[in-house]
Amino acid sequence: MFPWLWITVWSVIVLPLAALFLSGRVPQWMRRQSTRGGLKVKGIAILVLYVALLIPPVTALTGMRSEDADFLRMVLVPMAVFGGNGLVLGATLCERFNRRDAERAGSSVARSTLDGRA
Numbered sequence: 001m002f003p004w005l006w007i008t009v010w011s012v013i014v015l016p017l018a019a020l021f022l023s024g025r026v027p028q029w030m031r032r033q034s035t036r037g038g039l040k041v042k043g044i045a046i047l048v049l050y051v052a053l054l055i056p057p058v059t060a061l062t063g064m065r066s067e068d069a070d071f072l073r074m075v076l077v078p079m080a081v082f083g084g085n086g087l088v089l090g091a092t093l094c095e096r097f098n099r100r101d102a103e104r105a106g107s108s109v110a111r112s113t114l115d116g117r118a
Helices: 002-023 028-033 035-051 054-061 064-104 108-116
Strands: none
Touching: 002 035, 002 054, 035 064, 054 064
16 A cells, blocks of 8 residues: 555656756746756756655565565665755756856856846
8 A cells, every 4th residue: 555655646746846847847936046957957856866766665566575675775776866866966066156157257148048048
């Protein structure tokens, strides 16, 4: 019962969120803080985290040997979680450095490209 509930709730919450990030349909305050590319990278990171956190219930439902299931949970889940978080942090740092460089240059063209208007 619990694995099916986990898969259902996780899919209902996370898949639409990832689709919104990938399409760029996020609140205005997020669009001001991020570029289109940054939002897409964050959407991909959400999908990576989605897959990572589906591994435990899927291994429970498939009836795998416990040693194999434990191996998958201990190896793949942390790698995917750290990978997804790394994507989010990398996109955030890239946006922050690009915004700082644009402010130093003082160019209106650079600001408009960061805001996604170009």
